[in-house]
Amino acid sequence: MEGLASLKVPFQATPFLSSRPKTWDLPTQLNFYKRNSFSTFSVRAQVESTDGSSAVSSSGETVTETLKIKEWEVGMLQNEVASSQGIRIRRRPPSGPPLHYVGPFEFRLQNEGNTPRNILEEIVWNKDKEVSHLKERKPLISLKKALENAPPARNFIGALRAANERTGLPGLIAEVKKASPSRGILRENFDPVEIAQSYEKGGAACLSVLTDEKYFKGSFENLEAIRKAGVKCPLLCKEFIVDAWQLYYARTKGADAVLLIAAVLPDLDIKYMIKICKLLGLTALVEVHDEREFDRVLAIEGIELIGINNRNLETFELDISITKKLLEGERGKIIRERDIIMVGESGLxxxxxxxxxxxxxxxAVLVGESIVKQSDPGKGISSLFGKDISI
Ligand SMILES: O=P(O)(O)OC[C@@H](O)[C@@H](O)c1c[nH]c2ccccc12
Structure with missing residues (x-):
């Protein structure tokens, strides 16, 4: 005999995981999921049949199931750490907990537990999947070999400083950007190499090349092609980095710098990735959007380049006064003392x-839309700065 109980319970969402309860009864289940942030869920309870056999039992879990459960638990714990640092972006696999996770009950999450809450979270979840597939095709060991043939890393910060000193204006990181989730297609006839060369001619110090395909219509082929075409400006690989493997991959494709987003990466990941960047000769541009992220990043040693994104990547809201607000007072003082280069990003x-x-x-400034949209992007730079900065 099989019974079916289905309930929907509204709960407060607070990403959290405690250890898995040893015994499972319905009230324990409800409390467990309540503590673990699922705002609504349905429970399909398979009731023990009369002959005493149950459909699923926790003691009957196979090794694979146990491993899947452990993997999910680790993911949830990572989210707990991230959330304690104020990070709202969860790194939970979209599949939710494995089936049979809860002994005699089968749970299927049907809510925000397995649905991204905003665009940044969606991008990050997608990136996690993408990277795990790419990693299978190109394991780290093969990337390490490919590093030997990668073009040498160039001095990204040096180029920004030199441009700033030469022009008396912020050094420009000009972005090769075809589209974005907030603005749609920015340029129809999009030739990445032509745009890059035009930017270089127009006086850009460095270039940023979007490599995300799904949301920004970019690619690593673009990055590689620009590098191979002989463009001298150092190149930032504009990617959503969620795994250190991507740092190696970016370097093999000719990147000189990478972006690390504090809204996505917990402190420990940033620290670890900064170390790998140094090892690979990559410059890390660490991006923040609010005071809390800025303070977290300032507490990390060895950071030389910080970007303030005026666009909130969760809501797309754009406000250039964010750059001003974050650099006022004590934080601005620390930046000057440590001689950190600050980059104003977006909406200029x-x-x-x-x-x-x-x-x-x-x-320094990071600019995409306003210059990539011009028929001659290089000339767009002169309009943006109000003068020709190529001389
Ligand atoms: O096109 P804009 O508004 O000039 O913005 C460029 C750049 O700052 C923006 O593309 C950006 C900043 N940080 C990001 C992180 C991911 C993707 C994109 C971005």
Missing amino acids: FTPEDIAYVQEAGVR
């Missing part, structure tokens, strides 16, 4: 915008 369209973020304390 006019010479007034450039002057505003420069006044706030940045020595």
Whole structure:
């Protein structure tokens, strides 16, 4: 005989996992899921049949199931650590907990537990999947070999400093960007190498090349092609890094710098990735959006380049006064003392915008939309700065 109980319970969402209870009864289950942030769920309870056999038992878990469970638990614990640092982006696998996780009960999460809560979370979950597939095809060992043939890493920060000193204006990181989730397609006839060469001619110090395909219509082929075409500006691989493997991959494709997003990566990951970057000769641009992220990043040793993204990647809200707000007071002082280069990112369209973020304390800017949309992107740079910065 099999019974079916289905209930929907509204709960407060707070990402959290405690250890798995040893015994399972319905109230324990409910409390467990309540503590673990699932705002609604349905329970399919398989009731013991009259002959005493149950459909699933926790003691009957196979080794594979146990491993899957452990993997899920580790993921949940990582989220717990991240959330204690104020990180809202969860790294939970979209599949949710494995079936048969809860002994005699089968749980199927049907809510935000397995649905991304915002665009950044969706991108990150997708990236996790993408990277795990890529890793199977190109394990780290083969990437390490490919490193030997990679073009040498160039000095990203040096190029920004030199441009800043030469022009008296923020050094420009010009972005090769075809599309974005917030703006859609920015440029129809998109030739990445042509755009990169035009930027270089127009006085860009460095370039940023989007490599995410699904949401930004970028690619690693673009990055590689720009590097192979002989563009001298150092290249930032603009990717959602969730795994150290991607650092190696970016380097083999000719990147000189990578982006690390503090809204996605817990402190320990940033520390670890910074070390690997140094090992590979890559510059890390660590991106923050609010005070808490900025303070976390300032507490990490060895950081030389910090970007303030004026766009909230969870909501797309754009506000260039964020750069000013974050650089006021004590934080600005620390930056000057440590000689960290600050980059004003996103939403910069006019010479007034450039002057505003420069006044706030940045020595570099990262610009995509306003210049990539121009028929001649290099000339777009002169309009953006209000003067020709190539000379
Ligand atoms: O096109 P804009 O508004 O000039 O923005 C460029 C750049 O700052 C933006 O593309 C960006 C900043 N941080 C990111 C992280 C991921 C993807 C994109 C971004």
